[in-house]
Amino acid sequence: MSTLQHVAIIMDGNGRWAKSRHLPRLAGHKAGAKAVERAIKAAQKNKISFLTLYAFSSENWSRPQEEIDGLMKLLSDSLIQYTQTAKKENIRLWVSGERDPLPAALLTQLDQSVQETAQNTGLTLNLALNYGARQEIIHAVNAAHAAGEKNLTPEMLRRYFYHPQLPDPELIIRTSGEERLSNFLLWQAAYSEFYFTPVLWPDFDEHEFEEALAAYAARQRRFGGI
Ligand code: IPE
Ligand code: IPE
Ligand code: MG
Numbered sequence: 276m277s278t279l280q281h282v283a284i285i286m287d288g289n290g291r292w293a294k295s296r297h298l299p300r301l302a303g304h305k306a307g308a309k310a311v312e313r314a315i316k317a318a319q320k321n322k323i324s325f326l327t328l329y330a331f332s333s334e335n336w337s338r339p340q341e342e343i344d345g346l347m348k349l350l351s352d353s354l355i356q357y358t359q360t361a362k363k364e365n366i367r368l369w370v371s372g373e374r375d376p377l378p379a380a381l382l383t384q385l386d387q388s389v390q391e392t393a394q395n396t397g398l399t400l401n402l403a404l405n406y407g408a409r410q411e412i413i414h415a416v417n418a419a420h421a422a423g424e425k426n427l428t429p430e431m432l433r434r435y436f437y438h439p440q441l442p443d444p445e446l447i448i449r450t451s452g453e454e455r456l457s458n459f460l461l462w463q464a465a466y467s468e469f470y471f472t473p474v475l476w477p478d479f480d481e482h483e484f485e486e487a488l489a490a491y492a493a494r495q496r497r498f499g500g501i
């Protein structure tokens with residue numbers, strides 16, 4: 276079977292899940308937070324080393340302020356609660372994205388959670404937060420330029436990404452039936468396999484996760500060869 280080290284998920288459909296139940300959008304995001312815990316468990320069970328979760332994009336700031344505030348609070352609350360679990364379960368937390376303009380309280384909590392789990396050796400949970408792939412590439416180009424790098428190669432540029440040690444995701448999953456990247460991991464997705472499912476993120480569970488892994492296992496990856 277093809278190796279599978281890194282799974283990345285575009286967790287989409289919280290709003291539609293809530294709407295179908297005549298609930299406010301934030302109820303969908305709360306149900307989505309439960310699905311995050313299930314996905315982490317499924318990743319551990321299936322011996323995945325890196326799990327990247329797209330939690331908030333650079334473009335999500337264009338949502339109504341009330342939804343943004345609710346999401347930021349949910350992220351802070353979930354992080355405080357989840358860090359205890361991460362410590363017990365040997366999970367290492369990483370964050371990918373730009374710090375500005377995330378709220379100060381969330382940044383403080385993120386720094387603490389990252390620091391408290393930094394020595395863990397189990398699953399690496401990479402939270403893509405205020406993340407945009409174009410922004411990551413530009414950040415890397417600027418950092419490489421500031422470091423005086425000349426004649427950049429792809430390998431050199433990678434050293435300036437948010438996490439140079441993060442392998443490219445072999446598999447990218449997107450829920451809710453949308454089939455696009457929405458500015459997620461554009462560079463790293465060069466040879467990723469894609470798995471799209473109509474299941475809305477709050478309904479995504481271990482079974483769905485394993486379906487995605489099974490679909491991946493059946494793919495033939497050629498990397499330009501024959
Ligand atoms: C994904 O669900 C969560 C975030 C983008 C924060 P959405 O909120 O995009 O849900 P839909 O697409 O409106 O259903
Ligand atoms: C992508 O979902 C971002 C996250 C899942 C965090 P969106 O719902 O924001 O994407 P678009 O706007 O439908 O492309
Ligand atoms: Mg969406």
